[in-house]
Amino acid sequence: MTIRTSITVNGKETSREVEARTLLVHYLREDLGLTGTHVGCDTSNCGACTVLLDGEAVKSCTVLAAQVHDCNITTIEGAAQADGSFSPMQEGFRQEHGLQCGYCTPGMIMASTALLAENPNPTEEEIRHALEGNLCRCTGYEMIVNAVRWAAEHPNFTSGGAK
Amino acid sequence: MSLVGARVLRKEDPNLITGNGQYVDDLQPAGCTSMVFVRSTEAHAKIRSIDTAEALALPGVLAVWTSANIAQLANCPGGLPGLDQPLLAKDVVRFVGEGVAVVVATDRYIAADAAELIVVDYEPLPAVASLSAAMAPGAVVLHEVLGGNTVHFQDFENPLDEVFAAAPRTASLHIVNNRCAPTPIEPNVCLADWGRSGLTLWAAFQAPHHLRNTIAQYFGIPQDSTRVVAPDVGGGFGAKINFVPEFFLTALLSKEIGKPVKYTQTRSECLVAMLHGRAQEHDASVAFDNDGRILALKLTVTQDQGAYPNGTGMGLPVLTTAMAAGCYRIPAVAISWRNVVTNTTPVAAYRGAGRPEASYTIERLIDLIADETGVDPVEVRRRNFIPVDAFPYATHSPLAMYDSGNFAGALDELLKHVNYEELKKEQEKRRQDPAAKLLGIGFASWLEIAGFGPPGSLEAFGHLASWESAQVRIQPDGSAIIFTGASPHGQGTVTTYAQIAADELGIDFDRISVKHGDTAVVPQGIGTMGSRAVAVGGEGVKTASGRVYENAKRIAAHLLEASAEDIVIEDEKFFVKGTPARSVPWSEVAWKSFQPLELPGGMEPGALDSTVFQQVPNFSFPSGAYCCVVEIDRETGAVNIVNMYLVDDCGTVINPLLVEGQVHGGVAQGIAQALYEHMLYDPSGVPRTSTLMDYLVPAASDLPGYITGRINTPNPSNTLGAKGVGESGSVGAPPAVVNAVVDALSHLGVKHIDMPVTPIKVWNILEGAK
Numbered sequence: 001m002t003i004r005t006s007i008t009v010n011g012k013e014t015s016r017e018v019e020a021r022t023l024l025v026h027y028l029r030e031d032l033g034l035t036g037t038h039v040g041c042d043t044s045n046c047g048a049c050t051v052l053l054d055g056e057a058v059k060s061c062t063v064l065a066a067q068v069h070d071c072n073i074t075t076i077e078g079a080a081q082a083d084g085s086f087s088p089m090q091e092g093f094r095q096e097h098g099l100q101c102g103y104c105t106p107g108m109i110m111a112s113t114a115l116l117a118e119n120p121n122p123t124e125e126e127i128r129h130a131l132e133g134n135l136c137r138c139t140g141y142e143m144i145v146n147a148v149r150w151a152a153e154h155p156n157f158t159s160g161g162a163k
Numbered sequence: 164m165s166l167v168g169a170r171v172l173r174k175e176d177p178n179l180i181t182g183n184g185q186y187v188d189d190l191q192p193a194g195c196t197s198m199v200f201v202r203s204t205e206a207h208a209k210i211r212s213i214d215t216a217e218a219l220a221l222p223g224v225l226a227v228w229t230s231a232n233i234a235q236l237a238n239c240p241g242g243l244p245g246l247d248q249p250l251l252a253k254d255v256v257r258f259v260g261e262g263v264a265v266v267v268a269t270d271r272y273i274a275a276d277a278a279e280l281i282v283v284d285y286e287p288l289p290a291v292a293s294l295s296a297a298m299a300p301g302a303v304v305l306h307e308v309l310g311g312n313t314v315h316f317q318d319f320e321n322p323l324d325e326v327f328a329a330a331p332r333t334a335s336l337h338i339v340n341n342r343c344a345p346t347p348i349e350p351n352v353c354l355a356d357w358g359r360s361g362l363t364l365w366a367a368f369q370a371p372h373h374l375r376n377t378i379a380q381y382f383g384i385p386q387d388s389t390r391v392v393a394p395d396v397g398g399g400f401g402a403k404i405n406f407v408p409e410f411f412l413t414a415l416l417s418k419e420i421g422k423p424v425k426y427t428q429t430r431s432e433c434l435v436a437m438l439h440g441r442a443q444e445h446d447a448s449v450a451f452d453n454d455g456r457i458l459a460l461k462l463t464v465t466q467d468q469g470a471y472p473n474g475t476g477m478g479l480p481v482l483t484t485a486m487a488a489g490c491y492r493i494p495a496v497a498i499s500w501r502n503v504v505t506n507t508t509p510v511a512a513y514r515g516a517g518r519p520e521a522s523y524t525i526e527r528l529i530d531l532i533a534d535e536t537g538v539d540p541v542e543v544r545r546r547n548f549i550p551v552d553a554f555p556y557a558t559h560s561p562l563a564m565y566d567s568g569n570f571a572g573a574l575d576e577l578l579k580h581v582n583y584e585e586l587k588k589e590q591e592k593r594r595q596d597p598a599a600k601l602l603g604i605g606f607a608s609w610l611e612i613a614g615f616g617p618p619g620s621l622e623a624f625g626h627l628a629s630w631e632s633a634q635v636r637i638q639p640d641g642s643a644i645i646f647t648g649a650s651p652h653g654q655g656t657v658t659t660y661a662q663i664a665a666d667e668l669g670i671d672f673d674r675i676s677v678k679h680g681d682t683a684v685v686p687q688g689i690g691t692m693g694s695r696a697v698a699v700g701g702e703g704v705k706t707a708s709g710r711v712y713e714n715a716k717r718i719a720a721h722l723l724e725a726s727a728e729d730i731v732i733e734d735e736k737f738f739v740k741g742t743p744a745r746s747v748p749w750s751e752v753a754w755k756s757f758q759p760l761e762l763p764g765g766m767e768p769g770a771l772d773s774t775v776f777q778q779v780p781n782f783s784f785p786s787g788a789y790c791c792v793v794e795i796d797r798e799t800g801a802v803n804i805v806n807m808y809l810v811d812d813c814g815t816v817i818n819p820l821l822v823e824g825q826v827h828g829g830v831a832q833g834i835a836q837a838l839y840e841h842m843l844y845d846p847s848g849v850p851r852t853s854t855l856m857d858y859l860v861p862a863a864s865d866l867p868g869y870i871t872g873r874i875n876t877p878n879p880s881n882t883l884g885a886k887g888v889g890e891s892g893s894v895g896a897p898p899a900v901v902n903a904v905v906d907a908l909s910h911l912g913v914k915h916i917d918m919p920v921t922p923i924k925v926w927n928i929l930e931g932a933k
Contacts, residue, residue: 036183137860
């Protein structure tokens with residue numbers, strides 16, 4: 001069974017005829033070619049596929065594309081600022097070495113972005129708790145915590161359009 | 164200013180933080196198809212029949228293969244002759260997760276649907292899912308050719324019976340080093356495209372040239388038209404240097420159906436099909452005097468090889484026994500090992516590969532000696548350390564000629580951070596207060612063997628050689644490209660190599676690129692494993708850069724009508740020392756290096772391009788001292804790490820930010836092994852931890868912050884002085900954590916607890932003591 005779904009992704013209207021069972025992550029990666037969102041598990045534990053659904057962090061492996069008809073999705077490709085500067089969170093991950101292999105990173109950045117939207121000045125403990133659903137195998141997490149703190153401390157970061 | 168040693172941000176990051184990384188699953192060439200496995204649900208069974216008819220009939224299915232389709236093909240490379248794993252199980256399956264059939268379809272949903280329609284009729288056989296079951300009399304035999312389940316047994320040369328009989332004291336431990344699943348967040352992924360112009364295989368792999376060599380040999384095709392690409396790779400931890408059937412099957416099927424074939428492993432498959440690590444049992448005995456001085460050590464390692472032993476797995480107990488004595492001067496050491504097959508996932512390298520097992524056991528024994536003699540664990544370590552003036556130090560093993568270190572110095576540095584005397588008082592106070600959490604302090608003075616390695620070392624694991632390649636190529640505009648055979652997957656090699664080259668060449672860091680991971684681009688290579696990327700590959704970058712720089716100086720001298728030995732460089736300008744006013748920029752030297760009329764006599768165009776196959780004379784020996792402080796909840800048995808103090812000696816540090824990241828990551832995996840992770844099987848060989856809901860990869864909330872320090876004894880085997888740091892944390896952390904837990908419970912008579920130290924294990928101890 002196919003179904004027509006229209007989703008605003010990173011501010012752009014998209015519309016496709018999809019199988020009803022198509023996962024949002026596969027819609028993003030395979031139908032739209034937005035491969036920055038990764039798949040790391042099949043039980044919703046790892047969070048590599050985290051995107052923002054109307055501003056809230058969701059695991060796009062656990063959402064059907066058809067479910068988010070008429071919704072707004074932001075992926076890592078849409079995380080940067082309008083002028084092209086990295087977002088404070090992207091820059092925080094770079095400044096604090098919050099990534100190594102980079103595979104979990106898009107999900108981490110989106111989950112952390114959602115955290116700061118809700119709590120602009122989280123403590124270390126609040127950050128660790130908020131990121132419980134995102135697994136990283138490389139960093140041991142401390143530098144991810146530092147990255148989120150960096151973003152919290154630099155909410156107005158801009159590189160003046162430099163990417 | 165020297166860039167070596169500077170906290171430089173990574174060149175890798177801009178792509179990776181914007182979603183512009185390129186992992187294998189991100190590639191979608193025209194006509195790309197999807198391969199899905201049917202994997203065995205039985206640990207040991209005969210295959211009576213496989214019914215593929217319904218799957219083949221499903222629209223969109225392009226091929227369904229079982230072993231019958233590839234009957235003429237050799238088994239998967241990397242195994243032991245006669246014991247190797249078929250690409251698809253032939254007549255019998257030997258572990259849950261072994262491939263039985265594959266489906267290729269136009270998309271991954273259809274392929275998965277078709278795989279569900281395949282019916283495999285098994286006739287179950289008795290299974291052995293543990294070392295003790297596999298070695299029991301009358302146990303079912305996995306491989307008839309062996310006649311039993313022991314693949315190899317290396318007995319003691321001298322069991323030291325007399326030393327032990329005469330010693331004032333002895334103590335023994337049976338230690339289980341728990342089986343772990345490496346679990347990179349990107350599972351195994353590969354994409355094969357085998358057309359008229361040859362085979363290209365994109366693979367999430369740590370050593371693309373190694374795979375190129377093997378796959379070309381396997382298919383009998385020339386290497387000029389066999390290309391392997393490891394683009395961005397989402398973590399490896401040793402698990403992505405193994406040859407697995409996926410690579411060969413996607414290639415074969417691509418040739419068969421004439422389209423690219425992609426395989427993307429699911430996490431649940433990854434946990435049973437990607438090779439596991441550790442899985443050793445140790446019988447360790449130590450003889451010592453009343454002052455805690457060690458007189459002799461005796462260790463037998465029993466290595467679970469899983470169902471199909473491979474070269475790397477067979478090497479694990481060799482490395483463990485070579486490093487058995489850790490950083491201690493032990494007059495007599497006896498080692499023995501046994502490799503055993505079981506109906507479980509095969510075992511190979513996982514971050515540390517044999518060395519975490521060694522350091523764990525010797526460091527547990529040190530604490531046992533402290534417990535038996537009443538000498539403080541820190542003091543027992545001090546009394547037995549190899550002193551700084553004893554290097555080079557020959558061990559019981561010809562593999563391990565320790566070349567440098569300062570074990571007492573690392574411990575001294577550690578104790579500057581740890582308020583040890585206060586902690587001991589606090590521990591005592593809490594023991595008297597039933598409402599307080601118990602406190603434990605654990606130390607580990609660890610040492611590993613890394614920087615693989617001297618000639619012959621990697622050859623023993625099936626690699627072409629043990630050097631690493633580096634090509635430094637100056638472009639006509641004076642920018643530089645480094646090509647390396649090291650194949651990073653998170654280490655930050657692009658950044659560290661550019662730092663090394665910038666210093667040697669005098670070219671700006673921002674005008675140096677590093678290319679890797681493609682056999683069509685990088686001349687030759689070995690790969691990233693065994694903490695070798697800087698100690699061997701980075702040294703190669705330095706050597707090749709130095710050669711290019713010498714030629715650049717000759718060109719500059721020619722242009723300045725001076726002598727090359729008088730030329731110096733600053734801000735990318737060559738000039739005669741003392742006269743910076745008259746200079747020639749790097750860009751001009753580079754441009755003219757390609758113009759025969761501008762070159763000094765005897766120099767050919769292309770002189771600013773150097774390829775090195777860097778060899779090193781010895782392994783490297785990173786070491787350090789860690790301390791873990793834990794609290795234990797008396798009601799729940801839960802262990803909480805309060806502080807983790809880490810002093811590393813990895814020799815020269817190229818980039819402190821990246822070294823810190825490697826230490827943190829390794830320590831996180833070490834804590835995970837100590838407290839959380841265990842790949843468990845039930846007695847019938849069914850895995851009980853085959854999803855991330857059951858296999859406990861720790862999250863941010865499960866791990867502590869880290870307090871780090873450093874000492875530096877340079878590596879004498881390379882001019883950088885770097886030893887490698889990728890595996891250190893996973894070597895040092897497990898004994899520190901478990902020593903802390905045992906210390907917290909020592910007043911209850913606890914001598915040892917096997918990893919992972921779960922709340923239920925601790926709770927049972929606390930309940931038993933009531």
